[in-house]
Amino acid sequence: MELINLYKCLCDVQRLRILNLLKEGPLCVCHLQEILGETQVKISKQLQYMKKLGIVLARRQGVWMVYSLPMPPHPLLLANLQGLQTCTDEFPWFAEDLKNRALILQRFADNLAECPQVVYQSASGC
Numbered sequence: 001m002e003l004i005n006l007y008k009c010l011c012d013v014q015r016l017r018i019l020n021l022l023k024e025g026p027l028c029v030c031h032l033q034e035i036l037g038e039t040q041v042k043i044s045k046q047l048q049y050m051k052k053l054g055i056v057l058a059r060r061q062g063v064w065m066v067y068s069l070p071m072p073p074h075p076l077l078l079a080n081l082q083g084l085q086t087c088t089d090e091f092p093w094f095a096e097d098l099k100n101r102a103l104i105l106q107r108f109a110d111n112l113a114e115c116p117q118v119v120y121q122s123a124s125g126c
Helices: 003-009 013-022 029-036 040-052 075-085 093-108 117-121
Strands: 057-061 064-068
Touching: 003 075, 013 029, 013 040, 013 064, 013 075, 013 093, 029 040, 029 064, 029 093, 040 057, 075 093
Parallel strands: none
Antiparallel strands: 057 064
């Protein structure tokens, strides 16, 4: 990953929120849609942009497209996300998004047919 591409990616609030969520593990577009309150088109467009820059990975699992960070995540990406999480006045959605992520994964945990198992295998307690 090129440094300039990483910083291009970090210049957008929606992409920051997506990266913050993916830091915790893989997610489907449908999960990101629900957490961020955006359309599938907007979320997919952001994910494609980040995929092109090499910041996220995508893999098809059945009918779902699952997105994740490369393993191990780039240290500079993690450092920037951790730094932004301390700015709770300016970025209050980071913590709220993570709470919503946990609630959504818990809700779907009993019905794996609604989303790929890889998402739940990475979630704590699932």
